[in-house]
Amino acid sequence: MFVAFIALLALAACRGGEAAHRRTLVDARDRYDPKSLDPALSTDVPTGRAVSYLFDGLTRFSPDAKVGPALATRWDVSPDGRTYVFHLRPGVRFHDGTLLHASDVVHSFTRVLDPANKSGRPWPLYPIAGARAFAAGKAATVSGLAVVNDSTIRISLDTALAIFPKLLAMPVASVVPAKIPADFGEHPIGTGAWTLVSWQHDDFVLLARNAEYFGGAPKLDSLMIRIIPEPSTAVAEFESGNVDLLYVPEADAPRWEQTDEKKALLTSAPALRLWYVALNTTRGPLKDVRVRQALNHAVDVRTILDKLLGGRGRLAAGVIPPTLEGADTARAPYAYDPAAAKKLLAAAGYAKGFDIELWLPQDPAFARVAESIQSYLAAVGVRAKIVQRESAAAREASRNGQTDMFVKDWYADYPDAENFLYPLLYGANRGVGGNVSFYENPAYDRIVALARTEQDSVKRVSLYRQADSLEFADAPMIYLFFYNELYAVQPWVKGFVAPTIFNGQKFLDVTITPH
Amino acid sequence: MGALLARRALLAIPTLAGVVVVAFLLLYVAPGDPVLEMVGERADSATIARLRTELHLDESLPRQFAHYAGGVVRGDLGRSFITGRPIARDIAERFPKTLELAGTAMLLAIVVGVSLGVLSARHPGGWIDRGALALAYAGVSFPVYWVGLLLILLFAVLLHWLPPSGYGRPVYLILPALALGSRSIAFLARMTRSSMLDVLSSDFVRTARAKGAREKIVLMHHALRNALVPVISVLGLDFGSYLTGSILTETVFSWPGIGRYVVNAIGRRDLPAIQGTVLFLSVVFVVVNVITDLAYAAADPRIAYD
Numbered sequence: 001m002f003v004a005f006i007a008l009l010a011l012a013a014c015r016g017g018e019a020a021h022r023r024t025l026v027d028a029r030d031r032y033d034p035k036s037l038d039p040a041l042s043t044d045v046p047t048g049r050a051v052s053y054l055f056d057g058l059t060r061f062s063p064d065a066k067v068g069p070a071l072a073t074r075w076d077v078s079p080d081g082r083t084y085v086f087h088l089r090p091g092v093r094f095h096d097g098t099l100l101h102a103s104d105v106v107h108s109f110t111r112v113l114d115p116a117n118k119s120g121r122p123w124p125l126y127p128i129a130g131a132r133a134f135a136a137g138k139a140a141t142v143s144g145l146a147v148v149n150d151s152t153i154r155i156s157l158d159t160a161l162a163i164f165p166k167l168l169a170m171p172v173a174s175v176v177p178a179k180i181p182a183d184f185g186e187h188p189i190g191t192g193a194w195t196l197v198s199w200q201h202d203d204f205v206l207l208a209r210n211a212e213y214f215g216g217a218p219k220l221d222s223l224m225i226r227i228i229p230e231p232s233t234a235v236a237e238f239e240s241g242n243v244d245l246l247y248v249p250e251a252d253a254p255r256w257e258q259t260d261e262k263k264a265l266l267t268s269a270p271a272l273r274l275w276y277v278a279l280n281t282t283r284g285p286l287k288d289v290r291v292r293q294a295l296n297h298a299v300d301v302r303t304i305l306d307k308l309l310g311g312r313g314r315l316a317a318g319v320i321p322p323t324l325e326g327a328d329t330a331r332a333p334y335a336y337d338p339a340a341a342k343k344l345l346a347a348a349g350y351a352k353g354f355d356i357e358l359w360l361p362q363d364p365a366f367a368r369v370a371e372s373i374q375s376y377l378a379a380v381g382v383r384a385k386i387v388q389r390e391s392a393a394a395r396e397a398s399r400n401g402q403t404d405m406f407v408k409d410w411y412a413d414y415p416d417a418e419n420f421l422y423p424l425l426y427g428a429n430r431g432v433g434g435n436v437s438f439y440e441n442p443a444y445d446r447i448v449a450l451a452r453t454e455q456d457s458v459k460r461v462s463l464y465r466q467a468d469s470l471e472f473a474d475a476p477m478i479y480l481f482f483y484n485e486l487y488a489v490q491p492w493v494k495g496f497v498a499p500t501i502f503n504g505q506k507f508l509d510v511t512i513t514p515h
Numbered sequence: 516m517g518a519l520l521a522r523r524a525l526l527a528i529p530t531l532a533g534v535v536v537v538a539f540l541l542l543y544v545a546p547g548d549p550v551l552e553m554v555g556e557r558a559d560s561a562t563i564a565r566l567r568t569e570l571h572l573d574e575s576l577p578r579q580f581a582h583y584a585g586g587v588v589r590g591d592l593g594r595s596f597i598t599g600r601p602i603a604r605d606i607a608e609r610f611p612k613t614l615e616l617a618g619t620a621m622l623l624a625i626v627v628g629v630s631l632g633v634l635s636a637r638h639p640g641g642w643i644d645r646g647a648l649a650l651a652y653a654g655v656s657f658p659v660y661w662v663g664l665l666l667i668l669l670f671a672v673l674l675h676w677l678p679p680s681g682y683g684r685p686v687y688l689i690l691p692a693l694a695l696g697s698r699s700i701a702f703l704a705r706m707t708r709s710s711m712l713d714v715l716s717s718d719f720v721r722t723a724r725a726k727g728a729r730e731k732i733v734l735m736h737h738a739l740r741n742a743l744v745p746v747i748s749v750l751g752l753d754f755g756s757y758l759t760g761s762i763l764t765e766t767v768f769s770w771p772g773i774g775r776y777v778v779n780a781i782g783r784r785d786l787p788a789i790q791g792t793v794l795f796l797s798v799v800f801v802v803v804n805v806i807t808d809l810a811y812a813a814a815d816p817r818i819a820y821d
Contacts, residue, residue, distance in 0.1 A: 032779055035598050043555030115565055118599065120554040122562060136561065185599060201608060202771035202779075203682050228680060228769045236667045236679040392547035392784050399551065413557070423557045434557040 023221040023512055025493065028234045028243040033202050033227050036185030039174035040112045040119040045411070045502050048171035050225060052503035053207055054095075055174030055190035058086050058105065059165045065272065065323070065415035065500035067166050070215075071100065071175055071191065081160025081455045088151045092214050094177045095195045101178070102153050106145045108175045110134070113142060124167040124413075129156045160453040162460055166414040171503060193218050193506050202227055219495075219511045244493050244512070248486040250365040253310035256488065264491070269498035270323050271485035272412035274316060274420065277358075277373065277405050277478035278398065278436045285354045286404060292475035294344035295405075296334035298380040303336075304372050305481050309365070313481040318468040319420040321482045323500060325457075326417035326464025331472065333479060341380045353381025359398065360407040361391035370407045373478070398436040406436055409483070415501050417464040421448050425471050439476035491515075520805065527801045531794070535587060538793040539580055542786055549596050549784040570596060583790065592791035597783050602791035605776060610795070612682060613772035616764065617757040619692035621750070624699035629746065631700070632707020633739060639712060647704050654701025659760050663694040663767035680769040691768040695760050699753050706749050710742040717741075744811060751807030758796060 030046040039055055042048045052060075060070035072086040092100040109128065112119050113135045125131050129144030144156040157164060167173065177189050188196055193215060194207035205225040209218040226243065228234040231252070237243040248256055248266065256262050277295075285291045305313050317334075320327040345351065358374060360366045367388065374384045384405065389397065398406040412419045423434035427445045430438045444467055451463035472479070487498050492515040499505035550566045551558070567573045571582055586593050592602035631651075635644040657665075670690060671679035677690055714720060715738050723737045724730075762774035773792060780788035 036600075038599075041599065043553070115569070118553075118566060118569060120562065120566070121558075123557070123559050126559070132561070135565070200682070200771060201605070202775055203769070226681070226769070227771075229766045229775065230680075230769070232664055233667060233680045233767055233769060236672050237681075239672050240675065240679050242678065390547070390782070392552055392782065393545075395556075396546055396548050396551055410556075429557075432551070432554075432558045432560055432563060 024224050025220050025222075025245065025507060025510060025512060026224045026226055026243045027245045028226045028228050028237060029245060029247040029487075030225055030227050031229050031231075034205065037188040037196065037199065037205075038185035039108075039171050039176060040117050041185060042171040042174075043121045046225075046227075049503055050205055051171040051174055051188075052192070053194040053223065053506060054188050054192040054196060055171070055176065056192055057168050057170070057173045057175060059169040061166075061169050061415065061499075061501050061504040063269075063497040063499040063504045065504055067169055067415070070169070071105070075165065077455070079455075081162065081453065082157045084155045084157070084164060085148070086153045086155065088153070089214055090151060092191050093212060094191055095189050095210065096177070098177055098179075100175065100191060102147045102150050104178055105153050105175050106142075106147055107178055109145060109173065110142050111176065111180075112172055119172070121172050124170045124172055127157045127159075127161045127164055127167065129158050160455060162452070162455055162457070163414065163416045163418050166416055169503075170413055193508055194223055197222065213508075216508060218506075218508050220507060223507055238488055238490070241490070244490045245496065246488040248488050250309055250312075250483070250486075251368065253312050253486050256486075257310060262488075265488045266486060267489055267496070267498050268312065268484045268486050269500050270314070270321065271483060272321050272324070272415055272419075272500055273409055273483050273485070274319055274321065274424075275313075275369070275407075275409045275480040275483055276316065276319075277407050277480065278403075279475070279477055280401060280404055280406075280436070280438050281440075281474075281476050282401065282438045283404050285348070285350055285356065288348045289474055290344045290348040291350060293334070294341040294348070294380065295377065295382065295478050296475050297337045297341035297344065298382065299373055299376045299478055300336040301333065301478075301480055304369055308368050308372065309481075309483065312486055313483045315481050316479040318472045318479070319424055319477075320417040320464060320468050321412075321420070324415060324417050324420075325461045326468065328465050328469060331469065334475075338376075338380050345380060345382075350381075353383060355383045355385065356404045357387050358384040358405045358407065359387045359389065359394055359403040361394040362388060363391070366407050369480070373407070399431050401431065401436075401438055403436070405478070408436070410434075412501060417461075417468070418448075418452060421464060421467050421471075422452065425476060437476035439471065439474070441470065441474060444470050444474075519808070523801075523805045523808070527798075530801060531797055534794055534797040535584060535790075536580075538790045539583055542784075542789060543576065547784045549786050552783045552785070553596055583787075587794065592794070593787035595780075595785050595788045597780075597785045597788075602787050605788065606773065606792060606795050609771060609773045609776050612770065613758075613761050613765070613774060616688065616691055616695060616770055616772060617754075617761060619688050620696035620757060620760075621699065621754075623692050624696040624703055624753075625750070627696075628700040628703025629707050629739075631704035632746075633711060633734060635704065635708040636711035636715060637734065639708075644708070647708070651701035651704050654697045657697070658763075659694055659698065660763045660767055662697050663691070663764055666690045666694055667767070680767070682769070682771050691764050691770055694767070695757065695764040698756060698760070699750075702749060702753065703746060706746055707742060710745050711738055714738045714742045747807060747810050751803060751810070754803045754807075755800065758799075 034047040034050045035041050037050055039051045042051045056070045058072040059067050062068055071089055073089045074087050076085045088102055109125050111117055113122050113125055113131050115137055122135055130139055130142045133139040134142045146154045148154050181187055193210055193213045195210050197206040197208045199205045207223045209221060211217045231249045234246055238246045256266060279286045279292050301315055305311055314322055315333040317331040322329050358370055360370045370386055374386055377384045397403050410424060423429050425435055425439045426448055427440040429435040447463050447467040451460050454460040489496050492513050494513055495510045550563050553566060554562055571579055594601050631647040635647045667679045670677045678687055681687055720738055723733050761772055762778055765772045765774040777792045
């Protein structure tokens with residue numbers, strides 16, 4: 001019987017040459033299926049990335065996270081910063097051949113805000129005047145959206161918001177055609193660089209180049225997004241040559257760097273991703289700023305980064321990534337100084353330490369980081385009990401304010417310092433808004449609010465810096481590091497630039513050489 | 516036979532009703548808010564409140580249950596909170612793939628397991644017997660997950676014989692079916708062996724040998740058929756392990772089946788998807804149990820149901 005089985009294996013062995021001579025790029029970065037290909041339902045990375053291949057917004061991000069023109073060729077801002085006029089690119093066609101009209105933009109944004117569509121993420125469009133009222137069912141239209149003529153749209157905002165063009169580059173603000181089929185999430189029609197060929201759920205999404213793409217057709221014939229849930233399997237697929245692009249798991253980085261051959265396949269970009277331990281500033285000893293500072297001094301973040309993550313990152317001294325304007329690269333992180341930590345704890349009345357809970361979601365990399373933090377804290381007398389919960393449960397607990405310390409990360413939606421300062425620490429965003437430190441500082445809130453409306457970019461950046469230094473002193477978190485995303489790319493793939501923001505790489509200039 | 520089927524079908528109704536209640540309640544006891552999973556990490560409370568109302572999650576538990584049970588009775592499993600797709604369609608898309616995998620694994624387990632068992636019983640203590648014992652220990656002790664990764668490393672990465680993962684032509688079935696079937700192969704081999712040894716020492720086998728029947732006939736015709744009854748019951752019981760095993764196997768081998776579907780649904784607190792899948796799998800389970808009972812009767816005419 002085993003003989004028959006071995007024979008079957010040998011028969012099957014005749015493949016292998018299959019990977020050669022294709023002009024399809026196989027991307028194995030996604031661990032789970034996109035939720036839908038309907039931009040209105042895009043709230044996570046796999047969905048947002050797939051949507052950004054198929055659709056365009058008025059603006060878009062480049063791989064190095066600059067915002068630039070997409071469906072709009074340019075835009076004018078009124079002096080008070082409350083009115084934007086977008087000029088549409090002429091002659092753009094949807095995949096079904098229909099021409100893009102200015103009314104499509106209004107319709108697309110209205111659709112995302114429409115409660116009937118159960119869109120989970122309408123907030124990028126909330127700055128538009130009347131958007132909230134419409135979403136709440138209190139208005140028949142979104143008052144801030146107006147078609148000026150067939151190639152011009154005017155968008156009025158409730159208050160000035162300098163980052164508005166960046167919000168419009170998010171997948172949820174993609175432009176969809178006026179006529180939408182009932183199963184749009186399965187059969188999307190966009191203007192994007194890629195068109196959908198087939199989507200086999202939990203298996204793959206196959207896209208073909210849009211030869212008519214206004215930004216220049218992609219050089220590859222097709223793009224396959226393979227959904228591989230298990231990281232070790234994805235690595236095996238890469239090593240077998242079936243997969244061209246891989247996201248190297250955080251804890252795996254040191255292993256990949258061991259041999260020169262493998263190291264040559266690696267490419268990296270400073271991702272807009274902060275790892276931190278949110279300290280709930282409303283709970284027990286954590287109410288005291290000295291305790292929070294002490295915890296920062298107690299942990300040797302440099303060693304954690306070097307030993308557990310192959311040194312792939314940069315220590316955080318604030319929440320703004322060093323690649324974004326507003327980051328103060330001269331500011332020093334909290335020094336690893338257990339003696340200083342003990343002194344601060346004693347000053348706060350905790351000379352004998354205290355008991356506390358350290359929460360984290362189910363994730364091997366977070367688990368290792370949490371264990372190290374636990375032992376560093378023990379050295380200064382803080383007895384942290386690790387509470388690991390499945391992600392949904394851990395996240396809910398942290399949003400409800402039930403966690404003392406919570407190990408987590410934050411991945412930017414758009415490349416701007418505001419995307420860190422505002423959701424993570426702004427007073428009004430406590431809980432579900434993203435501020436799980438429950439940090440509230442009126443001075444900080446005032447500066448962040450000012451920065452959001454400030455039109456002058458020099459002044460805005462200076463406000464960002466001020467806000468960042470203010471919260472850094474208050475230490476509403478243990479600042480860990482900004483992680484550099486690590487990719488493995490096959491040697492036959494040319495022109496791939498690791499994107500800083502998740503939807504910044506649309507594979508327009510990527511090619512595959514014969515191999 | 517008809518009466519048996521009718522009775523079993525009637526008995527299944529309270530079982531399934533119980534499943535509906537338990538599946539519904541368990542999810543409300545478990546922490547994790549489905550709406551928080553829908554909106555992503557940065558959200559606003561207005562959207563959360565609105566979604567909660569639209570999904571009837573703000574109503575009392577009995578009303579929510581009535582809502583859900585009403586749908587089930589009408590044959591409507593609802594739509595996924597996360598993807599908006601009908602659950603029934605999701606299941607219809609994925610279950611055949613799981614069945615394909617589980618069926619192949621089962622076939623592999625029967626063929627390999629029973630053969631090993633018969634060969635071992637033929638010469639207890641011989642080299643085949645000892646080899647099979649070692650294999651059986653390995654099969655039972657190693658977790659499916661680990662076996663799967665080892666198979667990928669050996670047959671895909673090192674030898675390049677088979678694709679590491681994915682769904683497609685029959686070659687893609689081999690490794691996951693082997694991983695999923697490994698436990699069953701081991702169980703069946705041991706089960707068949709001891710059952711065969713029992714039967715081989717019974718009177719009618721001695722009679723068969725005494726009348727001069729060839730050893731092959733004795734083994735295959737007289738002994739094996741009688742030894743199969745306990746084997747069938749193990750197979751039936753093991754069906755559950757195919758379904759639960761498929762969760763891990765499908766994850767390791769990127770197989771787009773129902774096991775992965777339900778794991779994703781649980782991770783995202785997609786209540787209708789979890790409830791629908793649990794209910795559906797329970798129906799499958801009940802059906803398999805009936806089939807097992809019928810198979811007993813076919814294997815051993817002394818077993819009759821009335």
